[in-house]
Amino acid sequence: MKKIIENERLYLRELSEDDLEDLCAILQDEETMYAYEAPFTDEKVSDWLNWNLASYQKNQFGLWAIVDKNEENFVGQCGIVYSEVEGKNLLEIGYLLNKRYWHNGYASEASALCLNYAKNILQAQKICSIIRDTNSASQKVAENNGMTIVQEFYKDYSGLPVKHYVYSIDLVK
Numbered sequence: 001m002k003k004i005i006e007n008e009r010l011y012l013r014e015l016s017e018d019d020l021e022d023l024c025a026i027l028q029d030e031e032t033m034y035a036y037e038a039p040f041t042d043e044k045v046s047d048w049l050n051w052n053l054a055s056y057q058k059n060q061f062g063l064w065a066i067v068d069k070n071e072e073n074f075v076g077q078c079g080i081v082y083s084e085v086e087g088k089n090l091l092e093i094g095y096l097l098n099k100r101y102w103h104n105g106y107a108s109e110a111s112a113l114c115l116n117y118a119k120n121i122l123q124a125q126k127i128c129s130i131i132r133d134t135n136s137a138s139q140k141v142a143e144n145n146g147m148t149i150v151q152e153f154y155k156d157y158s159g160l161p162v163k164h165y166v167y168s169i170d171l172v173k
C-alpha cells in the first residue's frame, strides 16, 4: 500500500478496497456525519472510495488513511481534495476520524502533514478547509493549522441553507 507522508506517531497511506469496512464505520455513523447532509448508504461509501482512487491517479492526492504506527490501526481519513465553492475550485484539507479516536490530536497532526505536502510537494499557493459553522472540533483543527476564516457561504442540505466557513492559509509568503 502506498505510503504518502508520516511523522513520529502516524502515517498517511492510500485507501484501498480492503478499507471498506473501516470507511463504513466512519461514513455510516450518524454522530460522525452530523456536519454532512446525512450518513452514507453502502453505495455512497463505494462511490466515495472510487472518487478517492480516481483522484490519486489524476491529481496525486485525495483523502488518505490515517494509520497509527504503534497499533497499525485505521484511525480515520485525512487528505487533500478539490472542492467547489461558489463556482471556484479550491484545494482543501479534509478529515474524518473514527469517533473511537477523537480528542487525541490525530486530526491536527494528520492535517499538518497535509499542509506540508500541499506546500512542499504540490507547491500550492494556498489551501483551505471548508467547515460547517457549528463544527467547533473541525474549526479548532483548521486554527491549529494556522488557517483563518476568509469567506462564508451556504450549502444546500435537502432544501435547507446551512452556513459554512472557508478557513484558509497562504502557503507562499
Ligand SMILES: CC(C)(COP(=O)(O)OP(=O)(O)OC[C@H]1O[C@@H](n2cnc3c(N)ncnc32)[C@H](O)[C@@H]1OP(=O)(O)O)[C@@H](O)C(=O)NCCC(=O)NCCS
Pocket: 031, 032, 033, 035, 095, 096, 097, 098, 101, 102, 103, 104, 105, 106, 107, 108, 109, 130, 131, 132, 135, 136, 137, 138, 140, 141, 144
Ligand atoms: C473534526 C475531527 C476530525 C477532529 O478530530 P480529532 O482528532 O478529535 O481532533 P484533535 O484531537 O486534533 O483536536 C483538535 C482540537 O479540537 C478540540 N476539540 C475536539 N473536539 C471538540 C469539540 N467537540 N468542541 C470543541 N473543540 C473540540 C480539541 O480539544 C483540540 O483542541 P487543542 O488543539 O486546543 O487541544 C473529528 O471530530 C471528526 O472526525 N469529526 C466528524 C467528521 C468531521 O466533522 N470532519 C470535518 C468536516 S469539515
